[in-house]
Amino acid sequence: MNITWKFKLVAAGAAIMVMSGAQAQQEIKIGVIYPLTGPLASSGAEMRDALEFAADIVNNGLKGVPELPFSGGGGLTGLKGAKIKLVFADHQGNPQVGATEAERLISQEHVVALMGSYNSNVTQTASQVAERAKIPFLNAESSSPTLTQRSFKYFFRTTPHDELFVKNAVEFLKDVEQAKHIKIGSVATLAENTLFGNEAAKLQLKYATAAGYNVVKQVSYPAKTTQLTSEVQTLKAANPTVLLQSSYSEAILSMKTYKELGYLPDMLVANDAGFADTEFVKTLGKDADYVVSREVWALDIGDKKPIIKKVDDLFKARYKIDFTGNSARSFTGLMVLADAINRAGSTDPEAIRKALVATNLPASALIMPWKGVKFDETGQNTLGAGILVQIRDGKYSTVWPFDLASRDVAWPMPKWDARK
Amino acid sequence: MTAELLLQTLASGVLIGLIYALVAIGLTMIFGVMDIVNFAHGEFLMLGMYSSFWLFALFALDPLVTLPLTVLMLFAFGVLLYKLVIRRIIDAPPLSQIFTTFGLMLLFRGLAQFFWKPDYRTIENSVVSGSVHLANFQLGRPQVVAGIGAIVVTTAVWFFLHRTKLGSALEATASDKEAARLMGIDSHKMFGLAWGIGAACAGAAGGLLSTFFPIFPEVGANFILIAFVVVNLGGFGSVAGAFLAGILVGVIEVMGGLLIGPQYKMAIVLALFLAVLMFRPQGLMGKAQ
Amino acid sequence: MKRSTALLGAAAVVALVLPFVVKDAYWVNLAVLALMAAQIGAAWNLVGGYAGQASLGHAAFFGLGAYTSTLLLTNFGWNPWLGMVAGGLVAAVLSAVFGWSCFRLKGHYFTMATIAVAEIVQIVFTNWDYAGTAVGLSIPMETQGLAAMVFSDKISYYWLALGLLALTLLATWAVERSFLGFYFRAIKDEPDAARSIGIDIARYKQVALCLSAFFTAIGGSLYAQKELYIDPGSVLSTALSIKMALVSILGGVGTLFGPVIGSVVLTVIEELSRSTFGGSGRGTDTVIYAGLIVVVAVFYPSGIVGWFKERAVRRQARRDGATAEEAHAAAQAASALAAPTHESTGAVS
Secondary structure, eight states: OHHHHHHHHHHHHHHHHHHHTOSSSOEEEEEEEEOOSSTTHHHHHHHHHHHHHHHHHHHHOOTTOTTSTTTTOSSBGGGTTBEEEEEEEEOTTOHHHHHHHHHHHHHTSOOSEEEEOSSHHHHHHHHHHHHHHTOOEEESSOOOGGGGSSOOSSEEEOSOOHHHHHHHHHHHHHHHHHHHTOOOOEEEEEEESSHHHHHHHHHHHHHHHHTTOEEEEEEEEOTTOSOOHHHHHHHHHHOOSEEEEEOSTHHHHHHHHHHHTTOOOSEEEEOSGGGGSHHHHHHHGGGGTTOEEEESOOGGGGGTSHHHHHHHHHHHHHHSSOOOHHHHHHHHHHHHHHHHHHHHTSOOHHHHHHHHHTOOEEGGGOSSSSSEEOBOTTSBBTTOOOEEEEEETTEEEEEESTTTOSSOOOOSOOOGGGOO | OOHHHHHHHHHHHHHHHHHHHHHHHHHHHHHHHHOOOOTTHHHHHHHHHHHHHHHHHHHOOOHHHHHHHHHHHHHHHHHHHHHHTGGGGTTSOHHHHHHHHHHHHHHHHHHHHHHHOSOOBOOOSOTTOSEEEETTEEEEHHHHHHHHHHHHHHHHHHHHHHHSHHHHHHHHHHHOHHHHHHTTOOHHHHHHHHHHHHHHHHHHHHHHHTTTSOBOTTTHHHHHHHHHHHHHHHOTTOHHHHHHHHHHHHHHHHHHHHHTOGGGHHHHHHHHHHHHHHHOTTOSSSOOO | OHHHHHHHHHHHHHHHHHHHHOOOHHHHHHHHHHHHHHHHHHHHHIIIIISOOOOSOTHHHHHHHHHHHHHHHHHHOOOHHHHHHHHHHHHHHHHHHHHHHHTTSOHHHHHHHHHHHHHHHHHHHHTOGGGTGGGOEEOOSSSOBTTTTBOSSHHHHHHHHHHHHHHHHHHHHHHHHSHHHHHHHHHHHOHHHHHHTTOOHHHHHHHHHHHHHHHHHHHHHHHHHHHSEEOHHHHSOHHHHHHHHHHHHHHOTTSSSHHHHHHHHHHHHHHHHHHHHGGGSSOHHHHHHHHHHHHHHHHOTTHHHHHHHHHHHHHHHHHTTOOHHHHHHHHHHHHHHHSOOOOOOOOOO
16 A cells, blocks of 8 residues: 555645645646547547637736736736646547546545536546545536436536527528528437437437427437448438538548449438537538538638638647637637636635635637537636538638628538539 | 349358358458457457558548558557467466456547547548449449459468468467477467457458448447357358358348347347257357357 | 455455545545445356356447446336346346357357357347347436445445455355356366266356346346446446456456456556547547556466466476476466466368
């Protein structure tokens, strides 16, 4: 048990340091649990970059963007200029590993709060640990509605969840019907058979049916599949006007299969995830055009909201890629958490929790197209919003809500042989 | 559900089945000659895909053009792996062998992620992109080419085994290691050869797949279960069996998915697989137990 | 033998004293993980190690246990203690189906069939609405305490896991010493001889499987009560099946404490490498973990316990005046008794 003694010493030392607050340049640790390896690791890497970027801004400020919190520099002014330090952990897509890492970050690293975990099933277990340990857990990207249905006191979610996103998609269909004077009769869903796809498909059935659409087929496929032939042929046979799709990495494979088998509905409305990944457009090139996806963020909103463009430019200069919906949310999540810690003026988790509850950030301080950040009693941000984008010429253009749109939605998608 | 749709699905099933067959042939050779369950076989596939990718990304060479090079590199890799690791576990208990190849599987995946990052890569605009139109059918051209490639490689392997001296030596070692040794055949050379060919076949499958399937460190996981099923179904050690079983599995998977439901497609394959084993415990063309 | 009893005694003392010495939640949690891995490894060992039936589909039983107790709790308000036993019984009964479809097969065919059965079970649960499909099931956290088998501290889970492990090891020990143990060993090492003296091989293979399934399922219920969330990927995956076998293989199949040693080693390596290197995201921890597995598998094929036994036999032989080669051969012979027989599956054609 030698190791235990060493850790106990270090932990004791760290605790003394933290508690005495003797140094002005105090370090405040925030545990960050994301998929850094495994199938979603490329998303994990993007979010990690965004988080480091945000942490840097919190600690050192950012010139030229005065509306952004902490841009003036000087660290956490409410804590005598303390700096935040991110401690990363890899959950490898495994709920039990996520929970174990949460335990480790709490008891070994003495983090004051946790952030994570992208995968909804890992967020479930990791936030469970945080709740039991009474440590605030801020979730910025997981979309499963059940996460805020657990009556947790320490769980806070800045991102809207799938219930809202699916509602958006259906509203979008209705708006398009009106604007283009068309009738969308039938709808089908294609979903990856995991927590994400499964829940989305159930919600899509519920809201689409309620809106009067005929859901003719719900196709689900196993995540690690080698081909999507049966799925596409089934869709071909069902022939829906609109296809609602929820896929991670098979987004690319599915588009290729559509092209190879000569299938395309009038419109494909995707549920973010794989369709928002940088690889999607890079790989498919022109074949990705006209796909509509629900999103949380798009670069062109920067035309209407300059802060988005400014921050993205700075991010791109450092990391060579633009923000995506995922990384923009991670960035925002850390900003919200840092803001709360700052207002709490203390590293006591209870004080941070209270500060989070009192959060009221205005839209102008965010790089998201949201009305602000304010949590309800379940810990859900009620001022979030979703958008819909369409890929045109390899770029994501906002097409809904119409008042935020940068261009008109092209409907229907031109068939494969009608392109180029 | 028109007849045309069914036929087109059937054709797709045969094509993907041919890929399964190619992966399985390598695996069945390793089983047949040295009785080792190679959990890391999917990683040979993955390495073949990456080989194609890097040659494409760095030298702008089409995967079809670099396929022979990929095959050679994977062959060498297989032989090297045998010499460094597998040679030591030839006589180990079977569970130990499983443990080793399982560890190798994790190791290769980990190394691939370490060196090449977890991002998904694809080969865009290969010579074989697009579709093939035959009468009312539309099939992906990469899949058709991959299918043809699989047939070519399988035939080559079969010829090697049955028409060359080296191939007969390999067969002899598989039937009876001791007797073969008494006749002057070096078992270790044969094992190394089997491992090399096994890796090369999977590598070829990878090269052919890379024209239409995304490339990432864990891609082996998508194919390994199917490869095992195919090998078992065809009968351990039978190249012809693996070929037949591969096509069968491809067709069952795709047709089953279409007719019953894509979420059950693997369950259907596995259930039929178990059913066959009920009546033929040695698989379709394996040696009777 | 004396030395090993002393070591066992020491290990038992450590296990009992640990929660009083180590208060840190993280380390206690690690200990719990190790105990849980040991328990299911020991459960697997009953049929995989002692009876020599190397199943790689045991996650099916783990998942059946987890789902049974959770569904009984959330849908019918059943007490988890009862649910756990119910889960064990369900798994034991359903293991008959498992055995019926797999036991007539030999060698690698058998192993592959077990994988196939477990995969089918996972697909069924992934698509079964009643069982929560891919979304999974949650256990509420509000009611805590012994009756509810939900605790906010890790130490209570430690005692629970230790208790279940002790139970499983006790069962293994009892089997080892009884006629069942004799039959299992006979089935593993000399099936033809066993048949000729009238042992019903099929029946006793099934008995081994039933016992193994029962204890594996109990481990599944414990997992559910600890993590409070289960989904097909976490309790029914083939990766889990392999880990169960791995733990025993690493420690030494067919030995009482093999799974315990194997699980401690594996858990420590896994956790240490991930906590040290995992944060970088390069996957260094996976590489290290995998590399160590390969090294141990290649150089210590009889597992850790087996290696110690061989060493002891070798030493004894040397003391008795044997040469180095003779001692080595004696050690090999000793270890051959511990490992399952190698059934050839045919030639290449």
